[in-house]
Amino acid sequence: MRRFSILFFALFLFLPECFMISTELRGESPYGPLTDQEKQIIDNKGTDPRFTGKYTNTAKTGIYTCRKCGAPLYRSDDKFASSCGWPAFDDELPGAVKRQRDADGTRIEILCAKCGAHLGHVFAGENLTGKNIRHCVNSTSMVFEPQENGRLQRAVFAGGCFWGVEELMSKQEGVLSVISGYTGGKKANPSYQEVKTGKTGYAEAVEIIFDPQKTDYETLCKYFLEIHDPTEKNKQGPDIGTQYRSAIFYFDNDQRKIARKLLGILRKKGYDVATELVAFKRFWCAEDYHQDYYERMKKVPYCHRYQKRFD
Numbered sequence: 001m002r003r004f005s006i007l008f009f010a011l012f013l014f015l016p017e018c019f020m021i022s023t024e025l026r027g028e029s030p031y032g033p034l035t036d037q038e039k040q041i042i043d044n045k046g047t048d049p050r051f052t053g054k055y056t057n058t059a060k061t062g063i064y065t066c067r068k069c070g071a072p073l074y075r076s077d078d079k080f081a082s083s084c085g086w087p088a089f090d091d092e093l094p095g096a097v098k099r100q101r102d103a104d105g106t107r108i109e110i111l112c113a114k115c116g117a118h119l120g121h122v123f124a125g126e127n128l129t130g131k132n133i134r135h136c137v138n139s140t141s142m143v144f145e146p147q148e149n150g151r152l153q154r155a156v157f158a159g160g161c162f163w164g165v166e167e168l169m170s171k172q173e174g175v176l177s178v179i180s181g182y183t184g185g186k187k188a189n190p191s192y193q194e195v196k197t198g199k200t201g202y203a204e205a206v207e208i209i210f211d212p213q214k215t216d217y218e219t220l221c222k223y224f225l226e227i228h229d230p231t232e233k234n235k236q237g238p239d240i241g242t243q244y245r246s247a248i249f250y251f252d253n254d255q256r257k258i259a260r261k262l263l264g265i266l267r268k269k270g271y272d273v274a275t276e277l278v279a280f281k282r283f284w285c286a287e288d289y290h291q292d293y294y295e296r297m298k299k300v301p302y303c304h305r306y307q308k309r310f311d
Helices: 002-025 036-042 162-169 217-224 253-268 293-297
Strands: 062-066 072-075 097-101 108-112 118-124 133-137 142-146 153-159 175-183 203-210 246-250 276-279 283-285
Touching: 153 162, 153 217, 162 175, 162 203, 162 217, 162 293, 203 246, 217 253, 246 253, 253 276
Parallel strands: 246 276
Antiparallel strands: 062 072, 062 142, 097 108, 108 118, 118 133, 153 203, 153 246, 175 203, 175 283
């Protein structure tokens, strides 16, 4: 009887962990089950009343995720004031949103690519932004994760050709998404053809969305400084030009302090560090053919490799 009591007590202590594991395996939302009102919008393809959504006019830095499954959908960078009465974005995270013709055949519905949750509709040809696209999204379909203390956070690094940096960073624990793109310049919506001239001020960079419960900024920044050569100025391997410069674009003072500490460690070790430390302003996604390049091409990075530089 005593042995049974001990076993029962041990099982009782273990149950919470078992429950958490099974919940994760079932793919349940980190935000809990949908309310009846949320189901009406997300599952039954309803619509928030105009100008009533809590995210219609938000302008803080962060990530908008799917209310149903928690997947990242949109960046605050791509949100704009459209006066339409719902949150508006002129771009989505690569691969995050799928499109299909509405049941009535007149509009294009947008859904979460991961779980199929109804988000809203997408419109083209309105000339509201340079991209000429408007994702009209229900606030109910999303959860905003602010950069400073959200469930998801962002980091932006530039270290030569973004293909290799993206490939290696995407393999790290806690990294949910790595996007190739451009940052550091001024012209809105730059193209690869413009950036590759080296005259735009932009650098080829990657934006990383990560789970701070599974990794942290310092771990990612340290790894970034070990997969490219931080001593090369305006070049990386065979790629030459300011667009291939080494740079860390920090979102806040905490990221700035961490990056500066790591760069200081390298300098004390004798490295002639050329990596720039710059305040983040805006990230623009690169063209689709640049995303997941090495994975699609079934190749390995040729100008990026891991070299241990920290103890």
